Amino acid sequence: MSGAVAVVVAAGRGTRLGGAVPKAFVPIDGRPLVERSVEALLACPEVAAAVVVVAPEEIGGTRARAAGALPGVSAVVAGGSTRLLSSLAGVEAAVGAEVVLVHDAARPFVRVATIAAVLDAVRRHGAAVPVIPVPDTVKQDDGRGFVAGTLDRASLRLAQTPQGARRALLLDALRKAAADGIDVTDEAQALERAGFPVAAVAGDPGNVKITTPRDRDEAERRISGEAHDLLRIGHGYDIHRFGGGRPLILGGVLFDGEPGLSGHSDADVVLHAAMDAVLGAAGLPDIGHRFPPGDPRFAGASSSVLAREVVAEVTFRGCAVVNLDLTLLAERPRIGPRVEAMRSAVAACFGIPAARVGLKATTHEGLGALGRGEGIACHAIALLRWRRDAS
Numbered sequence: 001m002s003g004a005v006a007v008v009v010a011a012g013r014g015t016r017l018g019g020a021v022p023k024a025f026v027p028i029d030g031r032p033l034v035e036r037s038v039e040a041l042l043a044c045p046e047v048a049a050a051v052v053v054v055a056p057e058e059i060g061g062t063r064a065r066a067a068g069a070l071p072g073v074s075a076v077v078a079g080g081s082t083r084l085l086s087s088l089a090g091v092e093a094a095v096g097a098e099v100v101l102v103h104d105a106a107r108p109f110v111r112v113a114t115i116a117a118v119l120d121a122v123r124r125h126g127a128a129v130p131v132i133p134v135p136d137t138v139k140q141d142d143g144r145g146f147v148a149g150t151l152d153r154a155s156l157r158l159a160q161t162p163q164g165a166r167r168a169l170l171l172d173a174l175r176k177a178a179a180d181g182i183d184v185t186d187e188a189q190a191l192e193r194a195g196f197p198v199a200a201v202a203g204d205p206g207n208v209k210i211t212t213p214r215d216r217d218e219a220e221r222r223i224s225g226e227a228h229d230l231l232r233i234g235h236g237y238d239i240h241r242f243g244g245g246r247p248l249i250l251g252g253v254l255f256d257g258e259p260g261l262s263g264h265s266d267a268d269v270v271l272h273a274a275m276d277a278v279l280g281a282a283g284l285p286d287i288g289h290r291f292p293p294g295d296p297r298f299a300g301a302s303s304s305v306l307a308r309e310v311v312a313e314v315t316f317r318g319c320a321v322v323n324l325d326l327t328l329l330a331e332r333p334r335i336g337p338r339v340e341a342m343r344s345a346v347a348a349c350f351g352i353p354a355a356r357v358g359l360k361a362t363t364h365e366g367l368g369a370l371g372r373g374e375g376i377a378c379h380a381i382a383l384l385r386w387r388r389d390a391s
Helices: 033-042 062-068 083-093 112-125 167-179 187-193 213-226 269-281 303-316 336-350
Strands: 004-010 047-054 073-078 099-104 127-133 138-141 147-151 157-159 163-166 199-202 230-250 253-261 319-329 357-362 375-386
Touching: 004 033, 004 083, 033 047, 033 062, 033 099, 047 062, 047 083, 062 073, 073 083, 083 099, 083 167, 083 187, 099 112, 099 167, 112 127, 112 163, 112 199, 112 303, 112 336, 127 187, 163 167, 163 187, 167 187, 230 269, 230 319, 253 336, 269 303, 269 319, 269 336, 269 375, 303 319, 303 336, 319 336, 336 357
Parallel strands: 004 047, 004 099, 047 073, 127 199, 319 357
Antiparallel strands: 099 163, 127 157, 127 163, 138 147, 230 253, 230 375, 319 375
C-alpha cells in the first residue's frame, strides 16, 4: 500500500467548548488542536501527507493559511454544513491517494500505534475503525425520562478516529449518503450503509476527543505533565544460528538470496531483541513467556505482527515507546544498503517515527561462533515513557 493521506476534519464550531475561536484552532499549551493532530498523524511513517478541512468562512483567512503552512499539509479545503460533507470534501481533495484516514482535529493524542493498526487492517479488509469497549452499564431511554431497558455492553464499542479506508470505497460510500440526504455521524457508518465491511481494531483510551472546557483543561494538564512522566530503559538480546531452510528476515525486511535463521517463528533477531527491550522497560516477562517457542500458534509467525502485539500490551499499561537503539552482530549480510528500509520497518512495528530508531551493525572480527559466521545476534535498548498515574 502506498503512503496514506490523512484528512483532518477541522470545520466544526465546537459550541460546547465555548469561545469565539473554532474548536480546531483552540490552543492547547500554546499550539492549536489542529496543529497537534496533524503532527501526530504525520509521525506515522506510512502517512505521506495531510488535507485539512476548515469551515468555508475560514478559507483565505489567517487560521486557514496557518494550517496550510504546517509541515506535511498538502491542501486546505472548505468543508460543508455536516460532518459527512466535510469528510467528503477532504477525501475528494486527497487526489492520488490509495488509502485515506479521516481524523477529528480535536483528537490530538492519537498514537502512532493506533494509526498503524488502522492502516494494517485497511490493507487486509479495505476499511477499519478503532474502537474501545464500553466501560459502564448502558441504559436505553424510552423518550419519557424512564429506562426502557439495559443494553448488552459486551457487544458495544465506542468509535474513535482516524477511520481508514481505500479511497475509492470511502468516496463511493460518502457520495451515496450525501445523495440520499443521510447525515452519517462517522465514516464507518457511511461504509456500513453502503455495504462495505469495516474491521474493528483496538483503539486507545488515551485518544480522547476535546469537546468541553473540562476536556480542554484535562488536555492542558496532560501535556504539561508529560514532561514529568517516568522514563524506563530496557535491554534485549537475541541470537539465532543459520539454518531452517527459510528466508532471512531482519528488522521486518526480507534479504533475498541470503541463508535464513533457525527458529520457531520467523527468527527475526532484530525484532526479537527489540521486543524484549520494550517488555523489559515495561517490567513484563520476555517474549519466550509471551510467545512460547513450543506453541504451534507461533510456528513461522511474523515478528512484525508479534511486535505490534507487544506495543498494544505496553500501551494498555500506560507506556509509550520513545526510541529504540539496535546493534546487529553478524559477519553477513552487509546491511548498509538496507538500513533505512529496516529503520522504517522497525519504526512501523513499534509505532514511532523512523528518526527514533538507531541501527548499527558490527562483526565479531572472526572470534567465536558469530565470528565464524554460524549465526546472527542483536542487542537492543528501548526507552519508554510511563505515565505516573499508570505506575
